[in-house]
Amino acid sequence: MKHTSIIDKINRHKKQPNLRYKLKEKVEEFTNLLFYTLFDIDTPVEKNLDKLEILFDEVVDLACWDSNKPCKKIWENYVEKLPSILQHLNLDAEATVNCDPASLSVEEVYMAYPGFYAIAIYRLAHELYSEGFPLVPRLMTEYAHRQTGVDINPGAQIGNSFHIDHGTGVVIGETAIIKDHVKIYQGVTLGGLYVAKHLQSTKRHPTIENNVTIYANATILGGETVIGENSIIGGNAWLTASVPPNSTVFHTPEIKIKTLPHVS
Incomplete structure (x- = not known):
């Protein structure tokens, strides 16, 4: 079989015009920067919010296939909710410290507990999901799933002070x-x-x-x-x-x- 024939056949079977894996990579970059902005003491919040907005615009350009949908307006609503999300996550971290006798400090929970990380990315993704922007939140929680073994769908509704111990294999x-x-x-x-x-x-x-x-x-x-x-x-x-x-x-x-x- 000639090389050109193989290329033609592969191209004919690539049937998804919106399937760009660059979107997945950009969402992972956005997720990492968002997590650091909320928790890392050496990460400047004001400067990073500007970076996050630029990254979010890039994600929107890749993920919003319908030009009639006002996807870019989502960021303004989302960023206003970040303080509340952080407040919820601090309660989750405190719940883990209070529940798990093996935890030595709240800093350990933030940095070393896969259950907390999975909850954090879920909460950050859930607000985007609630805005009617489903693919990006799904990519965010799947990124956390791949890292932690905890699979939380961004559509789930989770209340205050939630604790996942060990985490591996959890499905919600x-x-x-x-x-x-x-x-x-x-x-x-x-x-x-x-x-x-x-x-x-x-x-x-x-x-x-x-x-x-x-x-x-x-x-x-x-x-x-x-x-x-x-x-x-x-x-x-x-x-x-x-x-x-x-x-x-x-x-x-x-x-x-x-x-x-x-x-x-």
């Missing part, structure tokens, strides 16, 4: 609702009962009420599933129905140990 779906002072551990899934495209506009993921703790590898599924406040969901539990407030749910596998007698 688009329509999940998590209220205040919730703690979850590695491997937890807040997912849908089943996947079908016609369910796109429906609530597919569970609601977690205040002061709930969900331990490692628990799976909670379904848009009508509600975990009542002050409940504890044990590790490896599988739930597809609601749980009343003040409940403890646990999974009890049968474990057998057979010890051979000493053989000389």
